[in-house]
Amino acid sequence: MVNLFDSSSIHPAALDLGKLFEARGFELSLVGGPVRDLFLGSAALDLDFTTNATPDETLDVARDWADAHWEIGREFGTIGLRKGEAMIEVTTYRAEAYDPDSRKPMVAFARKLEDDLFRRDFTINAMALRLPNLELVDPYGGIQDLSAGILRTPGKPEDSFSDDPLRMMRAARFVSRLDVDPSADLVAAMTDMAERIRIISAERVRDELIKLINGDNPRRGVELLVSTGLADSVLPEIPALKLETDAQHHHKDVYEHSLTVLMQAKDLETDDGPVPAPDFTLRFAALMHDVGKPATRKLDGTGAVSFRHHDVVGAKLVKKRMRALRFDNETIKNVARLVELHMRFYGYGEAGWTDSAVRRYVRDAGEQLERLHRLTRSDVTTRNKKKAQRMAHAYDDLERRIDELAEQEELDSMRPDLDGQQIMRILGIDPGPMVGKAYNYLLNVRLDEGSLGEEEAERRLKEWWASSDDS
Numbered sequence: 001m002v003n004l005f006d007s008s009s010i011h012p013a014a015l016d017l018g019k020l021f022e023a024r025g026f027e028l029s030l031v032g033g034p035v036r037d038l039f040l041g042s043a044a045l046d047l048d049f050t051t052n053a054t055p056d057e058t059l060d061v062a063r064d065w066a067d068a069h070w071e072i073g074r075e076f077g078t079i080g081l082r083k084g085e086a087m088i089e090v091t092t093y094r095a096e097a098y099d100p101d102s103r104k105p106m107v108a109f110a111r112k113l114e115d116d117l118f119r120r121d122f123t124i125n126a127m128a129l130r131l132p133n134l135e136l137v138d139p140y141g142g143i144q145d146l147s148a149g150i151l152r153t154p155g156k157p158e159d160s161f162s163d164d165p166l167r168m169m170r171a172a173r174f175v176s177r178l179d180v181d182p183s184a185d186l187v188a189a190m191t192d193m194a195e196r197i198r199i200i201s202a203e204r205v206r207d208e209l210i211k212l213i214n215g216d217n218p219r220r221g222v223e224l225l226v227s228t229g230l231a232d233s234v235l236p237e238i239p240a241l242k243l244e245t246d247a248q249h250h251h252k253d254v255y256e257h258s259l260t261v262l263m264q265a266k267d268l269e270t271d272d273g274p275v276p277a278p279d280f281t282l283r284f285a286a287l288m289h290d291v292g293k294p295a296t297r298k299l300d301g302t303g304a305v306s307f308r309h310h311d312v313v314g315a316k317l318v319k320k321r322m323r324a325l326r327f328d329n330e331t332i333k334n335v336a337r338l339v340e341l342h343m344r345f346y347g348y349g350e351a352g353w354t355d356s357a358v359r360r361y362v363r364d365a366g367e368q369l370e371r372l373h374r375l376t377r378s379d380v381t382t383r384n385k386k387k388a389q390r391m392a393h394a395y396d397d398l399e400r401r402i403d404e405l406a407e408q409e410e411l412d413s414m415r416p417d418l419d420g421q422q423i424m425r426i427l428g429i430d431p432g433p434m435v436g437k438a439y440n441y442l443l444n445v446r447l448d449e450g451s452l453g454e455e456e457a458e459r460r461l462k463e464w465w466a467s468s469d470d471s
Helices: 010-022 033-040 053-061 113-118 142-148 158-165 165-180 184-199 201-212 219-226 230-234 239-245 252-266 280-289 312-324 330-341 355-377 387-407 419-428 433-449 454-467
Strands: 026-029 046-050 068-070 078-083 084-092 094-098 104-108 128-131 135-137
Touching: 010 026, 010 046, 010 053, 010 128, 010 135, 026 280, 033 046, 033 387, 033 433, 053 078, 053 184, 053 239, 053 419, 078 142, 078 419, 084 419, 113 128, 113 184, 113 355, 128 142, 135 201, 142 239, 158 165, 158 184, 165 184, 165 201, 165 219, 165 230, 184 219, 184 230, 201 230, 201 280, 219 230, 219 239, 230 239, 239 280, 280 312, 280 330, 280 355, 312 330, 330 355, 355 387, 355 433, 419 433, 419 454
Parallel strands: 046 084
Antiparallel strands: 026 046, 026 128, 068 078, 078 084, 094 104, 128 135
């Protein structure tokens, strides 16, 4: 054991808690991700500790010190605490394993720190700092692996993944987040045991997928899921894209294209702009935008390939997959909308759009407009520089026109010139479907022609009503 840190590197709450446990005769160590992140030069407000104290003893030591506490994880040996802005979990030394047919771990408490570290997922997370003396405990070479950029397990990866199959997803997540290289035996174990991920709840898989997509190099994480076969169970639409490459190169490699779009979309995020990094909705839409192509692929008489309506089909597939992964309805709606609209822009440069078409583009995108801008730009992966420049200039022009129209008409909050109450008064009708039809008629007139003023809008409404079959 060595001491590599001074007290200024550690969150004050960790040192205070360590002194409390020491005074009561218990061991306490900062463990896992927070220790790893200290070596990477970053700090975390979520602090994980391990101790030889039981959950009851932990509560007895820390209850009065903490601002709040909770016992949701008590059966697994974990007590949650909050001290100021710091979120803390204290877990009794333990070892855990999964029953082959179970989604939940069976918990057994361990006797010493080294045993607890051995059960952890990867060596870079199997390090601890004994508190309050800041002694580093690294029995499985975590510092060396972190320095070398290698991801491996403390013991055999097969045993680790058998204990908790979600660790295979976590491996892909750390490859994405830390840009490390998985060891050969780790990859082999993931490949052999990929189907075991199916015993894990959709919610836990979803949470790891979000972290993977939001990593610094999500392409590498997705590639690991696909190459090991994990994606076949978790995100089968992505490996299916590999089937879309043909020997005659009638079209681009859709799988590689999708990974490129993902990374290009990531690069268009900004820390202080309308789409701050990391943005899962944008990134996941970029990855999934072409998943409708396998189902819509057709060859014409010349051998050319088309994917007619793959945007609409893809949006439906995205909804189905995200529901299976238990995403919330808002995220599902937003990602699917981006996938559905990602082809809308094409043709703008050649044919040009009327102001009405630009208004509709903005109206249909709604709150996803800024993400749609970035997705559309990211979707250009051609090696033809002139074509790429032409597409970029065309989209520059579209954004300029959107800005001009927004200034003129407050496009974001566009409404017809008459509201529902006025429509009912003018037409002499009661609330019902016809009010909605009249409203939509006036909204389309507004989109096509701009504001008419109430007097002209009333005249148009009466003309429409007179010619309507329902009048």
